[in-house]
Amino acid sequence: MVMKTVITYGTFDMFHVGHLNLLRRLSEMGDRLIVAVSTDEFNKGKGKKTLIPYDQRSQIVESIKYVDMVVPEESWEQKLTDVKKYNVDVFAIGEDWKGKFDFLEDLCEVVYLPRTKNISTTDLKKSLKRFLSIPHEDLIQAFEVLELLRRDLE
Incomplete structure (x- = not known):
């Protein structure tokens, strides 16, 4: 029996259901799923700031x-090397990268998958930033009002 190996790449910061859906779909495409998680250094070079350090993100994934195997993603060029090194049959990544990795088609199947609707790490970070910009006094007052309402309902 020939094993089919799938590989994907990502930062996987603030792990959410969109990440889980992606990994589930990828695992259904083959027998073995390898996930390359972007290191903090690589993200920094891309101008990307993470909230969760690489060691923790890789443990979560x-x-x-x-997921059968996690490897660190340390450079853009690594994709070509990894496809060869791990005998990859399918390279799959989110559709926002469509066309960017077609150069791998000589070595394996390249698949661009749709994202989970209405969820992304970028959106989560924006929501968190808006939440954190609310004055603390307003948050405390809101929680006090909620507590009073809860008591009234009891």
Whole structure:
């Protein structure tokens, strides 16, 4: 029996259901799923800031039942090397990268998958930033009002 290996790449910061959906779909495309998680240094070079350090992000991804192996992503050029090194049959990534990795088609199938609607790490970070910009006094007052309402309902 020939094993089919799938590989994907990502930062996986603030792990959410969109990430989980992606990993599930990828695992259904083959027998073995390899996930390359972008290192903090690589993200910094891309101008990307993460909230969760690489070691923790890789542990989270590694603990997902759909994932067979996690490797660090340290450079753009690594994709070509990894496809050869791990005998990859399918390179899959989010559709926002459409066309960017077609050069790998000589070595493996390249698939661009749709994102989960209405969820992204970027949106989560924007929401968190808006939430954190609310004055603390307003948040405390809102929680006090909620507590009073809860007591009234009891």
